[in-house]
Amino acid sequence: MKVGKTISEIRKTNKMTQEEFASLFHVTRQTVSNWENEKSYPDLQTLVDISNRFDVSLDRMLKGDTVMVKRIDREIKIGKQLKKGIIVFGSILIVMGMIWSILWNINKNTVEGKFQSGVEELGFIYNEQLGYYTKEMGDGTTFKLPNQKMPDLLDFSLDFHAKHLDYYTEIRDETLWLRWSGKDKDGQNPVTIHLLEGSLSKKEEEDLKNGTELSNIIDEAEKIYETVYK
Numbered sequence: 120m121k122v123g124k125t126i127s128e129i130r131k132t133n134k135m136t137q138e139e140f141a142s143l144f145h146v147t148r149q150t151v152s153n154w155e156n157e158k159s160y161p162d163l164q165t166l167v168d169i170s171n172r173f174d175v176s177l178d179r180m181l182k183g184d185t186v187m188v189k190r191i192d193r194e195i196k197i198g199k200q201l202k203k204g205i206i207v208f209g210s211i212l213i214v215m216g217m218i219w220s221i222l223w224n225i226n227k228n229t230v231e232g233k234f235q236s237g238v239e240e241l242g243f244i245y246n247e248q249l250g251y252y253t254k255e256m257g258d259g260t261t262f263k264l265p266n267q268k269m270p271d272l273l274d275f276s277l278d279f280h281a282k283h284l285d286y287y288t289e290i291r292d293e294t295l296w297l298r299w300s301g302k303d304k305d306g307q308n309p310v311t312i313h314l315l316e317g318s319l320s321k322k323e324e325e326d327l328k329n330g331t332e333l334s335n336i337i338d339e340a341e342k343i344y345e346t347v348y349k
Contacts, residue, residue: 123157226277227269230349237347260288
């Protein structure tokens with residue numbers, strides 16, 4: 120007997136309408152009608168639920184219905200393949216996570232170690248209240264470095280987010296702020312120059328970069344940068 124006819128027989132034996140039968144298995148009346156007319160089939164879990172509720176063996180329900188048996192076999196195979204795929208994918212994620220964790224820890228120790236040893240070697244002093252390192256150069260001029268820490272593991276970064284070095288000095292009665300932010304695509308570490316009050320034209324900035332007043336500071340800054348940053 121086909122599964123559809125078996126379901127119809129079970130429903131009628133228990134004096135139930137298609138609507139009542141459908142409500143037991145959280146489907147629509149039309150779905151039950153399609154089952155009984157063999158336009159569609161219930162999934163394996165629903166068949167098990169029908170079997171358990173009405174005390175009808177799956178063997179009886181499936182006997183002679185080769186289409187349904189093949190479908191169930193296919194669902195079981197797909198389920199096994201899906202389970203295997205999930206296990207393989209999960210295993211790959213775990214391995215990748217372990218590799219990333221190892222790389223992150225190695226890099227964390229490297230970049231933080233270089234930074235800490237660099238600031239100590241160069242004589243920078245940490246200001247706990249302000250949260251950065253300073254090195255006084257005399258005449259009110261100062262180098263400043265942020266207190267660097269590696270981003271969190273799940274930030275997926277292998278270096279500090281912002282690798283800055285700042286310098287403040289007085290030139291021509293103006294307070295200048297110089298910043299180095301890392302190498303560009305040409306491998307250079309350009310400096311940007313700003314006035315704390317007011318602004319510089321491009322020409323004025325280039326004149327300061329190329330002049331003698333800041334040449335020693337720029338050379339010193341490049342050495343500091345290479346010493347503290349990877």
